[in-house]
Amino acid sequence: QINGQRLWQSLMELARVGATEQGGNCRLALTALDGQGRDLVVGWMKDAGLSISVDQVGNIFGRRAGRNPALAPVMTGSHIDTQPTGGKFDGCYGVMAGLEIMRTLQDTGLQTEAPLELAIWTNEEGSRFVPVMMGSGVFAGKFPLATALDATDMSGKRVRDELQAIGYAGMLPVGGRPVGAYYEAHIEQGPILEAQDKVIGVVTGSLGLRWYDVNVTGMEMHAGPTPMSVRQDALFAATHLMQEVIHIARDHQPHGRGTVGVVQVHPGSRNVIPGQVQFTADLRHEDAATLALMDQRWRQACAEAGERFGVKVELIDVQHFPPTPFATPLVQHIREQAQRAGYSHMDIVTGAGHDAVYIADVAPTAMIFVPCKDGISHNEIEDAQPEHLEAGANVLLNAMLQTAGV
Amino acid sequence: QINGQRLWQSLMELARVGATEQGGNCRLALTALDGQGRDLVVGWMKDAGLSISVDQVGNIFGRRAGRNPALAPVMTGSHIDTQPTGGKFDGCYGVMAGLEIMRTLQDTGLQTEAPLELAIWTNEEGSRFVPVMMGSGVFAGKFPLATALDATDMSGKRVRDELQAIGYAGMLPVGGRPVGAYYEAHIEQGPILEAQDKVIGVVTGSLGLRWYDVNVTGMEMHAGPTPMSVRQDALFAATHLMQEVIHIARDHQPHGRGTVGVVQVHPGSRNVIPGQVQFTADLRHEDAATLALMDQRWRQACAEAGERFGVKVELIDVQHFPPTPFATPLVQHIREQAQRAGYSHMDIVTGAGHDAVYIADVAPTAMIFVPCKDGISHNEIEDAQPEHLEAGANVLLNAMLQTAGV
Ligand SMILES: NC(=O)NCCC(=O)O
Ligand SMILES: NC(=O)NCCC(=O)O
Numbered sequence: 001q002i003n004g005q006r007l008w009q010s011l012m013e014l015a016r017v018g019a020t021e022q023g024g025n026c027r028l029a030l031t032a033l034d035g036q037g038r039d040l041v042v043g044w045m046k047d048a049g050l051s052i053s054v055d056q057v058g059n060i061f062g063r064r065a066g067r068n069p070a071l072a073p074v075m076t077g078s079h080i081d082t083q084p085t086g087g088k089f090d091g092c093y094g095v096m097a098g099l100e101i102m103r104t105l106q107d108t109g110l111q112t113e114a115p116l117e118l119a120i121w122t123n124e125e126g127s128r129f130v131p132v133m134m135g136s137g138v139f140a141g142k143f144p145l146a147t148a149l150d151a152t153d154m155s156g157k158r159v160r161d162e163l164q165a166i167g168y169a170g171m172l173p174v175g176g177r178p179v180g181a182y183y184e185a186h187i188e189q190g191p192i193l194e195a196q197d198k199v200i201g202v203v204t205g206s207l208g209l210r211w212y213d214v215n216v217t218g219m220e221m222h223a224g225p226t227p228m229s230v231r232q233d234a235l236f237a238a239t240h241l242m243q244e245v246i247h248i249a250r251d252h253q254p255h256g257r258g259t260v261g262v263v264q265v266h267p268g269s270r271n272v273i274p275g276q277v278q279f280t281a282d283l284r285h286e287d288a289a290t291l292a293l294m295d296q297r298w299r300q301a302c303a304e305a306g307e308r309f310g311v312k313v314e315l316i317d318v319q320h321f322p323p324t325p326f327a328t329p330l331v332q333h334i335r336e337q338a339q340r341a342g343y344s345h346m347d348i349v350t351g352a353g354h355d356a357v358y359i360a361d362v363a364p365t366a367m368i369f370v371p372c373k374d375g376i377s378h379n380e381i382e383d384a385q386p387e388h389l390e391a392g393a394n395v396l397l398n399a400m401l402q403t404a405g406v
Numbered sequence: 407q408i409n410g411q412r413l414w415q416s417l418m419e420l421a422r423v424g425a426t427e428q429g430g431n432c433r434l435a436l437t438a439l440d441g442q443g444r445d446l447v448v449g450w451m452k453d454a455g456l457s458i459s460v461d462q463v464g465n466i467f468g469r470r471a472g473r474n475p476a477l478a479p480v481m482t483g484s485h486i487d488t489q490p491t492g493g494k495f496d497g498c499y500g501v502m503a504g505l506e507i508m509r510t511l512q513d514t515g516l517q518t519e520a521p522l523e524l525a526i527w528t529n530e531e532g533s534r535f536v537p538v539m540m541g542s543g544v545f546a547g548k549f550p551l552a553t554a555l556d557a558t559d560m561s562g563k564r565v566r567d568e569l570q571a572i573g574y575a576g577m578l579p580v581g582g583r584p585v586g587a588y589y590e591a592h593i594e595q596g597p598i599l600e601a602q603d604k605v606i607g608v609v610t611g612s613l614g615l616r617w618y619d620v621n622v623t624g625m626e627m628h629a630g631p632t633p634m635s636v637r638q639d640a641l642f643a644a645t646h647l648m649q650e651v652i653h654i655a656r657d658h659q660p661h662g663r664g665t666v667g668v669v670q671v672h673p674g675s676r677n678v679i680p681g682q683v684q685f686t687a688d689l690r691h692e693d694a695a696t697l698a699l700m701d702q703r704w705r706q707a708c709a710e711a712g713e714r715f716g717v718k719v720e721l722i723d724v725q726h727f728p729p730t731p732f733a734t735p736l737v738q739h740i741r742e743q744a745q746r747a748g749y750s751h752m753d754i755v756t757g758a759g760h761d762a763v764y765i766a767d768v769a770p771t772a773m774i775f776v777p778c779k780d781g782i783s784h785n786e787i788e789d790a791q792p793e794h795l796e797a798g799a800n801v802l803l804n805a806m807l808q809t810a811g812v
Contacts, residue, residue, distance in 0.1 A: 126676060190632055221782055223667060224615070259629035267489070269490055271667060272489060
């Protein structure tokens with residue numbers, strides 16, 4: 001049994017770093033605030049007796065030795081970077097739950113057969129830098145280290161330099177070593193557990209995701225004298241494509257998702273017809289074939305929009321991962337431990353990408369969800385109940401012990 | 407007859423201040439570059455023998471005495487601030503044409519009965535500060551001086567302080583003095599003269615304009631786990647309203663105009679459903695009753711969108727002016743002078759607001775248009791032919807002499 005109060009306190013203390021006025025968090029990946037958050041948590045990890053290492057993409061590992069050093073570690077973890085208007089729990093809960101487990105084992109002096117590791121992955125959110133789930137992606141060999149290190153934010157700053165600046169450009173090669181199992185605890189970030197009144201979500205796998213950038217080029221002209229008939233309005237064209245993202249998702253319910261999150265309109269003057277619009281698109285589905293259909297319809301919509309609206313449309317693939325099923329034996333461990341502890345539970349699929357989705361490629365992987373208030377995440381008002389967070393951490397502890405052997 | 411080559415050279419020299427890489431101009435109102443542009447032109451005005459005064463909103467006047475100092479001046483002018491991605495001719499042509507007339511009169515020693523004045527109006531473009539047509543608006547009593555001085559740009563800088571910073575916070579009270587007549591020469595900023603192969607547009611009046619800001623508030627949520635059915639997507643709602651602006655204009659052809667120029671999406675992260683979208687809307691028509699109908703339909707669309715999309719929609723009136731007919735005798739002078747000089751001409755209505763539209767409220771007013779290449783304006787590639795600019799300035803000269811008396 002973990003200490004729920006200590007878990008809550010650490011979560012609240014971490015949330016003070018980059019706290020926003022609306023009660024949320026803004027601790028964007030590899031900013032000075034991310035550095036402060038890392039320093040705080042690394043201190044706690046050391047106090048919990050973990051030996052720390054940092055790899056070349058800034059992933060942090062805290063290791064607790066097992067009786068059998070030859071065994072691959074049983075790992076848990078998540079991320080502590082946040083959205084620009086993020087909450088206190090997304091990612092941080094998984095890291096603090098892992099820390100709480102290490103603290104509990106330190107308190108009880110219990111040693112596992114296999115070593116245990118707590119991981120903090122770099123730039124999971126993907127709001128400052130793409131690829132999203134960057135640290136776990138390089139760890140799992142999904143893209144090269146150089147792709148990550150050369151990624152730039154909107155202002156042109158590179159991951160490589162920002163890692164240096166906060167002191168987390170580590171020496172350890174990224175990945176390429178065996179992981180016995182990977183568990184990740186996380187808030188659901190959706191409304192299902194709450195609606196079904198369940199405490200534990202047994203996550204069986206993840207939606208597949210496709211991310212795109214779209215550039216629409218028309219012609220800047222004066223809003224007054226230019227007759228409607230001769231306009232090449234990049235924004236008017238773009239609004240139709242933005243709506244198509246939503247329609248594609250709506251036509252593939254209940255598991256289709258479609259979102260436009262970023263829009264930039266150039267030159268951005270009240271009395272100028274926009275000459276250029278850039279926006280992002282995010283499509284998801286749990287079924288690979290359906291996601292492929294959605295992707296196809298989207299490509300076609302972009303291809304046709306040019307002629308239809310007299311503009312140029314450029315579609316860029318930014319990132320994608322397929323629907324990912326988790327490891328059946330680990331999923332079963334989670335289900336059993338929830339059952340044994342008497343927590344209400346249900347199987348669920350994650351709509352959010354998580355570091356677990358990439359790690360699933362190189363290690364048996366599963367996830368534990370707990371409810372969040374009104375299903376709201378990626379919002380400063382994101383909230384969760386201490387009892388639920390405690391329950392999730394208990395299931396995590398026991399599933400890890402079951403896998404690592406006591 | 408004015409000197410077309412000198413006119414062209416001065417236009418090109420002014421265009422060097424704030425020149426952009428694409429061959430356009432970025433000399434936003436009351437920036438340091440606007441200050442440099444003003445200094446350059448004021449120097450030329452002094453060389454042309456004009457006595458300079460600056461009023462409290464930064465409008466600059468250069469006066470050439472008449473034989474009868476009791477007569478109200480015959481004024482011409484325009485603006486030298488530009489759009490963020492503006493061209494070399496919008497506004498600057500009117501000021502340089504006025505300057506060329508003063509130079510021509512200086513060369514010939516001709517004195518008019520009424521005094522002549524050349525005005526440079528502050529912040530005509532309205533891209534950095536609203537109200538648009540700010541200097542002429544205060545001069546004509548359309549809004550109080552304080553409204554103008556307290557206006558702020560996106561970064562919170564005030565007109566009052568920016569005027570001080572560039573040294574154009576003058577002492578002269580704004581307006582409140584008689585103007586005998588006001589003529590303004592301008593590029594058409596639309597495709598009609600070129601399509602009809604005419605050199606001179608005899609501007610009979612202006613479209614009415616309504617400007618709005620719209621704030622749409624939904625709920626920030628995670629793009630992955632949030633089912634489509636529970637979303638309050640501020641952007642999805644906003645795209646429908648943006649399209650409605652265009653549809654309203656299209657349904658009132660040929661004189662309806664509708665434009666969305668500025669869009670801001672918050673928080674602007676790829677995997678966050680937008681919780682807030684702010685955008686501008688611009689509706690125009692030459693008929694007051696039709697513009698009222700368009701305004702009514704737009705208000706209704708905004709009122710209905712809230713319930714339809716599960717979001718909050720706030721509509722803010724930013725500025726408006728009614729369709730403005732110009733003074734028939736002055737319009738007739740322009741038509742006559744074009745005729746007399748053998749320039750092809752046609753009557754035309756301006757779709758752009760101009761300082762003339764506000765001055766028309768306090769003085770008999772008319773405008774002279776010349777064609778611009780492909781009808782393109784508010785674009786760095788804005789272009790015009792030297793012969794057309796020369797023709798417009800000749801018509802301006804002779805119309806002014808006709809009004810002022812020689
Ligand atoms: N958990 C989470 O917010 N991940 C970010 C990646 C995604 O957009 O799904
Ligand atoms: N001429 C001009 O560009 N005026 C700006 C005001 C408007 O949008 O019509």
